[in-house]
Amino acid sequence: MATIGSYTLLAAFIVCAYAIAVSVAGARRRSLQLVESGVGAFYSVTALMTLASAIIVYAFVTEDYSIRYVDRYSDSVQPLFYKLTSYWGGLDGSIMFWVFLLSVFGAIAVKTNRESQRELIPYVVAVVGAVQLFFLFVMIVHNDPFATYLTEAPVDGRGLNPLLQNPYMAIHPPSLYIGFVGMTIPFAFGMAALITGYLDDSWLRAVRRWTMFAWLFLSLGLTLGMIWAYEELGWGGFWGWDPVENAGALPWFTATAFLHSVMVQERRSMLRIWNVTLVILTFFLTIFGTFMTRSGVVQSVHAFGEDPQLTLLFSIFMVVILTFSFGWLIYRLPLLRARNDLESWASREAAFLLNNWVLLFSAFFILFATMFPTISEAVTGQRITVGPPFFNTWMVPIGLVLLMLTGIGPLLAWRKSTLSNLVYQFAWPVGLAIVTAFGLLAIGFRVWVSGLCFALCAFVVGTISQEFIRGAVVRRGATGTDMLTGLIGLVMRSRRRYGGYIVHVGIVLMFLGFAGSGYKLETQVMMNPGDEVELGQFTVQYERVSETDDGQKQMITGHMTILKDGQSAGELFPARWFFRKHETEPTTEVAIRRSVSEDLYITLATYDLSNQTAAFQITVNPLVNWIWFGFAIMALGTGIALLPESRLAFIAAKVPEGAATTSVLLVSLFLTGLGTTVHAQIAVPNGAELTAEQKQLEAELQEELVCVCGSCSHLQLSTCTCSTAADMRLRLNQQVSLGRDRDGVYQHFIDTYGSQEPIGAPIGAFNQLSWLFPMLVGGACLAGVGFVALRWSRRGSEFQESEASLPAAGNDVQLEARLDDELRNLD
Amino acid sequence: MPSQGLKILLTTAVLVTAFVGLMWTTMQDGTQYYKHVDEVMVDPDQWVGKRLQVHGYASNISWKPSTLDYRFDIEKDGYVVHAEYTGIVPDTFQDASEVVVSGRLEGQKLVVDPGGIMAKCPSKYEPKPEIDAASAGDAEGPNNSGGANN
Numbered sequence: 001m002a003t004i005g006s007y008t009l010l011a012a013f014i015v016c017a018y019a020i021a022v023s024v025a026g027a028r029r030r031s032l033q034l035v036e037s038g039v040g041a042f043y044s045v046t047a048l049m050t051l052a053s054a055i056i057v058y059a060f061v062t063e064d065y066s067i068r069y070v071d072r073y074s075d076s077v078q079p080l081f082y083k084l085t086s087y088w089g090g091l092d093g094s095i096m097f098w099v100f101l102l103s104v105f106g107a108i109a110v111k112t113n114r115e116s117q118r119e120l121i122p123y124v125v126a127v128v129g130a131v132q133l134f135f136l137f138v139m140i141v142h143n144d145p146f147a148t149y150l151t152e153a154p155v156d157g158r159g160l161n162p163l164l165q166n167p168y169m170a171i172h173p174p175s176l177y178i179g180f181v182g183m184t185i186p187f188a189f190g191m192a193a194l195i196t197g198y199l200d201d202s203w204l205r206a207v208r209r210w211t212m213f214a215w216l217f218l219s220l221g222l223t224l225g226m227i228w229a230y231e232e233l234g235w236g237g238f239w240g241w242d243p244v245e246n247a248g249a250l251p252w253f254t255a256t257a258f259l260h261s262v263m264v265q266e267r268r269s270m271l272r273i274w275n276v277t278l279v280i281l282t283f284f285l286t287i288f289g290t291f292m293t294r295s296g297v298v299q300s301v302h303a304f305g306e307d308p309q310l311t312l313l314f315s316i317f318m319v320v321i322l323t324f325s326f327g328w329l330i331y332r333l334p335l336l337r338a339r340n341d342l343e344s345w346a347s348r349e350a351a352f353l354l355n356n357w358v359l360l361f362s363a364f365f366i367l368f369a370t371m372f373p374t375i376s377e378a379v380t381g382q383r384i385t386v387g388p389p390f391f392n393t394w395m396v397p398i399g400l401v402l403l404m405l406t407g408i409g410p411l412l413a414w415r416k417s418t419l420s421n422l423v424y425q426f427a428w429p430v431g432l433a434i435v436t437a438f439g440l441l442a443i444g445f446r447v448w449v450s451g452l453c454f455a456l457c458a459f460v461v462g463t464i465s466q467e468f469i470r471g472a473v474v475r476r477g478a479t480g481t482d483m484l485t486g487l488i489g490l491v492m493r494s495r496r497r498y499g500g501y502i503v504h505v506g507i508v509l510m511f512l513g514f515a516g517s518g519y520k521l522e523t524q525v526m527m528n529p530g531d532e533v534e535l536g537q538f539t540v541q542y543e544r545v546s547e548t549d550d551g552q553k554q555m556i557t558g559h560m561t562i563l564k565d566g567q568s569a570g571e572l573f574p575a576r577w578f579f580r581k582h583e584t585e586p587t588t589e590v591a592i593r594r595s596v597s598e599d600l601y602i603t604l605a606t607y608d609l610s611n612q613t614a615a616f617q618i619t620v621n622p623l624v625n626w627i628w629f630g631f632a633i634m635a636l637g638t639g640i641a642l643l644p645e646s647r648l649a650f651i652a653a654k655v656p657e658g659a660a661t662t663s664v665l666l667v668s669l670f671l672t673g674l675g676t677t678v679h680a681q682i683a684v685p686n687g688a689e690l691t692a693e694q695k696q697l698e699a700e701l702q703e704e705l706v707c708v709c710g711s712c713s714h715l716q717l718s719t720c721t722c723s724t725a726a727d728m729r730l731r732l733n734q735q736v737s738l739g740r741d742r743d744g745v746y747q748h749f750i751d752t753y754g755s756q757e758p759i760g761a762p763i764g765a766f767n768q769l770s771w772l773f774p775m776l777v778g779g780a781c782l783a784g785v786g787f788v789a790l791r792w793s794r795r796g797s798e799f800q801e802s803e804a805s806l807p808a809a810g811n812d813v814q815l816e817a818r819l820d821d822e823l824r825n826l827d
Numbered sequence: 828m829p830s831q832g833l834k835i836l837l838t839t840a841v842l843v844t845a846f847v848g849l850m851w852t853t854m855q856d857g858t859q860y861y862k863h864v865d866e867v868m869v870d871p872d873q874w875v876g877k878r879l880q881v882h883g884y885a886s887n888i889s890w891k892p893s894t895l896d897y898r899f900d901i902e903k904d905g906y907v908v909h910a911e912y913t914g915i916v917p918d919t920f921q922d923a924s925e926v927v928v929s930g931r932l933e934g935q936k937l938v939v940d941p942g943g944i945m946a947k948c949p950s951k952y953e954p955k956p957e958i959d960a961a962s963a964g965d966a967e968g969p970n971n972s973g974g975a976n977n
Contacts, residue, residue, distance in 0.1 A: 234918070373861055383861035385880050387929075390857030394849075524915045526895050576918070586918050605915035606890065613893050617915050 002067050005055040005146035012099075014050040015041050020129040027122035027196075029451050035122045039110060045132060046103040053100045056093060056145055060086055064151035069093055069145045075159035077552075082160055088177065089160055090292060092145035097174070099135045100604045101181040102128065105210075109185045113206050118181040120203060123192035131184055137483025162579045162587050168228035176221030176248055180286040182214025183251055186258070187325075188282035190276050194328040199335045204262050204275065209642060211262075211279075215255045216638040222248050223631040234588030234603040236522060236619035238627070241391040243298040246370045247289030250363050254282040257359035260409075264349045267414060271340035271349070273329070274356055280325040285363065287318055298374055344416035351409040358405065362398050366391070381433040396449055400456060404509055406504050407460035410467055429462030448517030455510045457515070464501045464508075471498075491640065499641030506634025509626045516598075524605070526615045536620045538600050539563040540572075545607045545614045548690075549730045550717075551702050554578040555589075558604045558614050562593060569593065574604040576615065598622040621730065690737055698736045701745055702729065787826055859929060864903040867932065871908075874932045881908060881937060885926045885946075901928060901937070908932075912939035919946035 019041035026034030056069070060083045063745040065071040073093070088097040106128040139145065186207035212462055226238040227246065239245060258278040264271045291314040292298055294307065329336075342350055368375075369386050376384040403633040411425040436458035437451065445451050468487060475493075476486035491498040521535050527542040534540075543559040557575040561568075572591035579587070593600040599621040607614040690698060702717040705728065717729050731752070735745045860874070864883035867874050882900035890897050897912045910928060920926065929943035 384858050385861045386854065386857050387859065390853060393853045393857065524895060526893055528893070588918055603915075606895075608892065611893075615895055615915060 001059055001064060002146040002148045005052055005059075005067075008048055008052040008055065009096075009136060009139055009144070009146070012045050012052065012103075013133065013140055015048060015135060016045045016129050016133050019045065020126045020133065023122040023125040023129070027119075027126075038122060038125050039114070042110060042129060043107050045109040045129070049096075049100040049103040052096060053087070056087055056096065057084060060084065063157070065155070065157050066148050067145075068147050068149055071149075071154050071157045072789075073157070073160050078157075078159060078165070082165050082170065084161055085174075088173050089164065092139065092143040092147075094173065094177070095135050095139055095143055096145050098177055098181055099132050099139070101177055102135075102184055105182060105185055106132070106188075108211065109188070109206075113189075117189070117202065117206050118191075119196050119198050120189060120192035121257075122205070123195045124188045126182060127188035127191045131188075134313075136307050138310070138313055142313065162577070162585065166228060166232055168224050168231070172221055172224035172228055175217050175224055177215050179218025179221050179248075180251065180290070182217060183211060183255060183282050183286050185210040185214070186279045190279040191325060191328065194276065194325075194332050197332065197335055199272070199332060201266055201269075201275075204265060207279070208259075208262060211255060211259055211282075212638060212642055213253070215259060216635060216642075217548035218248070218252050218255065219631065219634060220637075222252065223628065227628060230624070231590055231592070232587070234590045234617070236468060236520075236601055236603070236617060236621065237517075238624070241369075241388045243370050244293050246366050247292050250289050250367055251282045251285040253359045253363035253366075254278050254285060257356045258282060259354050261356050263351045268349055270342070271353065271356070272336045272338060273333070274353075276329055278330065278356070278360075280321075281360075281363070284318065284321055284325075285367075287314070287321060288367075290314070291318065292370070298370060305803065319607045341529070346417040346422065348409060349412050349413040351405060351412050355402070355405050355409065358398060358401055362395070362402075365394055365398070369394075395762060399511070399514070400452060403456045403460060403507070404452065406507060407456065407463040410463055410501070425466075428466050429459045432462035433459035447518040450515040453511055453515035453518075457511055459506060460508050464504055467501060468498070477667055496641045499637045499639070499643075501635030502640060503634050504637075506632070506637055509630030509633055511630075513623050513627030513630060515626070516626070517621070521620040522617070523619075524615065524617050526613060528613050530646045533616075533618060535618055536598075537565050538569070539566070540600075540602065540616075540618055540775060542614065544612055545604070545609060547609055548733065549695075550733070551699055552580060556604065556607055556609075557617065558591075558602075558607070560576075560591070560602060560616075562600065572600070572602050574602045576607075577606055594625060596625065599624050690733070694736045694739075697742065698732060701732055701736070701742065705732065705749065861927075864901050865906040868906040868908055871935060875934070876931060878931060879929070879937070881910075881928045881930070883908075883926065883928075885920060885924050886922055887943070888922055899938060901926065908937050909935065909968050910937040910939050914941050916944050917946040920944055921946075946948060 007150045019038045021038075022034050022041065023038030026032070026036075041323050056067075058064075059067050060074055061072045061080070063070070063074070063076055069090060069092050070086075072280055073089040074083050078086070086093070098689070106125075109128075110121055110125060113124075117124070189203045189207045193199050222245075225248065229235075229240070230238040243491045255278075258275060261271050261274050261278060265275050275365055291311070294314070315371060342353070344350065369391055373385045374384060407429055411422075411429065413421055417425070433455045437455040440451050440454055445454070468490070471490045472483055472487035474486075475481075475490045476483055477484060479489065481489065491502075494732070523533060523535055525531075525533050529542060529544050532539055532541040541561040541563070546557050546559065548555045548557065555575055555577050557573050560574070562570055562572055570593060572593055574591040575589040576586045577589055579585075588603050591602045599619075601619040601621055603617045605615040605617055706715045717732065728749075731749075732745065735748050740748065835869075858882075859878040859880045861880045861882065862874070864881055868881065869882060881901055883903040886900045886902050888897065888899040895913050895915065897916060899910055900907050901910055910930070912928075912930075921953075924946050927945045928937065928939055929945075930937045930939040
């Protein structure tokens with residue numbers, strides 16, 4: 001199997017080289033046949049990489065430990081889900097996953113743009129192919145994921161580190177990879193435009209969505225990384241300016257700049273050099289970030305290997321990228337001159353330009369500060385490090401400037417804003433910001449950075465709400481519908497613009513969360529049973545520390561009672577788990593009491609079971625959950641902006657009056673109903689103390705009961721490491737501690753999980769049907785909604801004529817004209 | 828009326844000066860020398876009072892019962908620096924673990940900053956060395972107390 005995998009990679013390398021050579025030759029000779037052959041070979045690389053991926057996944061699933069990579073990153077007790085995610089769990093596999101993703105993305109990009117971008121496609125194939133070729137080369141000569149042991153294969157694997165056996169950690173790397181790899185497509189189109197000289201706006205149209213898509217996944221990857229650090233590492237924070245985190249953030253800044261800057265080129269044919277440069281830099285930074293975290297060139301709290309050969313390969317590749325891309329950029333400078341000049345600094349294009357500078361500066365500042373130890377060592381011979389306070393000193397004001405620009409940009413007119421226009425646009429947002437600032441001062445907020453951030457958040461919210469309300473009023477006047485229907489119609493008609501505003505709302509919420517950290521409270525205490533600590537509104541009482549074992553790991557659990565403002569606020573159970581194969585690497589199981597306003601966050605540090613003393617880190621993190629909520633809103637906005645224009649046009653067609661309002665009300669009712677069935681997470685202890693008999697029963701039941709998570713092939717509770725299994729083990733522990741016998745526990749699990757699935761019984765036909773039922777209902781509902789939407793769109797076209805004859809009911813004719821003008825240009 | 832070139836030159840000069848000035852002033856507080864134990868302890872007097880990040884391997888970790896006071900050594904290539912710390916230590920801070928410790932040298936002793944112990948985290952790019960698996964059996968489990976030896 002390993003041999004087939006290695007040969008598949010070799011075949012992919014050869015076919016990829018052929019695709020590059022033939023595509024370039026075809027483009028230069030203007031031979032359609034050669035270009036077609038190149039594209040065909042390019043698709044074949046996708047097929048070969050899919051095969052290679054299937055082989056490595058198969059090796060993980062079948063536990064083929066003769067392959068070194070499989071041995072290093074999985075073992076027999078690892079749940080199926082983590083066996084699958086081990087594919088990208090190590091360096092060799094992550095490189096292969098990179099090439100696989102790139103081959104898929106490349107094939108989709110070529111397929112979808114083959115007709116519209118005929119001139120560019122051969123070079124797109126060549127550029128994407130060249131990147132694939134580099135990574136395939138790295139795999140073949142240095143990091144072969146199919147390398148086998150020369151001696152006898154181990155009986156069992158070494159297993160993935162427990163810290164990485166976490167759902168966030170399983171999704172976080174592929175999200176980042178999708179973001180990183182996705183940025184290759186805009187780069188390829190940009191380079192193809194430079195090489196061919198077709199530098200009009202058509203290449204931008206081809207890459208706009210790709211950049212948005214990659215940016216969304218990059219943001220998702222960064223957010224998941226933050227959540228993982230917050231919930232799993234137990235230090236109370238979510239971002240520590242570590243080189244690994246910084247590597248992911250670098251291309252995010254330049255990609256964000258590009259997404260804004262591209263609008264200026266589309267609208268005003270300006271910033272054309274900027275856009276090509278940003279595309280190149282974004283791609284370069286994805287490679288540089290990868291290099292930084294794999295080569296050992298920077299010191300990190302993460303134990304990265306120092307690999308001189310890999311460092312050399314990446315260095316050569318980066319030099320080639322910079323030389324090749326900026327060489328072409330300089331050569332094509334005459335074709336990239338702006339067709340318009342900046343008419344006024346009080347214009348939207350000026351705000352975008354400033355935005356570009358600030359974002360670019362952010363990327364380079366982070367790059368500089370991350371590399372500073374290496375640079376200082378090279379220059380002075382002394383390795384000097386800079387820590388989080390240095391990053392924060394710079395990035396906090398930069399972040400506030402960016403937040404301010406988020407609010408200013410939409411308020412400015414293209415070309416030039418007149419004084420009266422500025423007053424008209426800025427009055428409400430600035431007023432809201434001032435009221436917020438004084439309100440905060442009046443209620444005693446004294447952290448000025450956070451206060452300023454809150455005021456700026458109010459300013460941006462003022463801007464966005466003003467845009468939505470004015471737009472909806474105009475649309476209501478034009479279509480004769482109600483306000484809500486007008487608002488939805490407005491968003492659906494100009495998805496990119498209003499989707500962008502929703503993204504800005506998400507950014508505001510995230511900044512609220514960041515600002516909350518200014519009010520963070522933290523303490524570290526050694527406690528005896530009965531001791532209590534006060535922190536903010538909370539009183540934390542320590543009761544005891546217990547030791548339990550679920551067969552897979554030993555769990556040390558602290559039992560804490562929480563009071564808020566003197567009232568009981570539940571219990572928390574911070575713990576440390578010692579997994580059997582990784583006893584020297586205990587994991588911290590943070591206990592968090594979540595709320596909209598703040599998290600109470602407790603970690604168990606040290607303990608002594610004999611005298612029951614234990615040390616805890618207790619943190620109050622205000623507003624932290626707004627960061628995660630903000631990302632969800634950001635993703636929603638990006639999703640709206642990404643919706644295809646033509647295929648979903650029927651949704652944006654004129655809808656009957658009140659239809660949207662009714663739909664929203666129905667959805668609200670549905671969600672309200674749903675809300676009543678959702679229970680708040682109940683804190684359950686990590687294990688009660690059991691008698692010897694109860695322990696025996698618990699161990700037996702852990703062998704008999706199976707996990708119901710659906711992703712681990714119903715592994716026994718004693719072997720599954722997923723969070724569902726952990727909950728089930730705790731439940732089992734509780735039931736046994738209550739004195740229930742085997743049948744009682746069985747019945748409890750059947751009552752809890754609604755079927756006989758947890759006790760390992762085969763799923764009967766009725767149960768299968770009962771699983772299928774909600775899906776059938778959901779499918780029927782979707783079909784119904786689609787049918788109604790189609791009917792509406794047809795009625796909309798029937799009424800087009802009568803709609804056209806309707807007089808404009810809006811009061812602001814100028815605003816309506818401006819809005820329509822902008823919608824036309826931006827869509 | 829100054830020429831366009833002069834305007835650009837002056838703007839650039841002002842921006843660069845402001846940037847370098849800000850960078851210099853903010854770096855005064857935020858920087859530390861990153862040194863391996865052997866580099867520091869070959870001539871400790873040179874480093875007394877300076878802000879340091881010392882890289883080495885933890886050993887002889889001791890913990891005063893019912894407190895958060897730790898004493899330990901950091902070793903590398905035969906050189907040792909004694910360290911004192913009060914606070915919570917990372918999960919992976921154990922004897923023989925690779926650590927980077929922030930603090931100031933006072934005489935022959937490193938006084939560690941609050942939260943100044945960074946133990947190297949596991950990375951998915953760095954497989955667990957086989958030697959660890961072999962020595963895992965010898966390692967102290969969570970039998971009675973966690974965090975350190977008494």
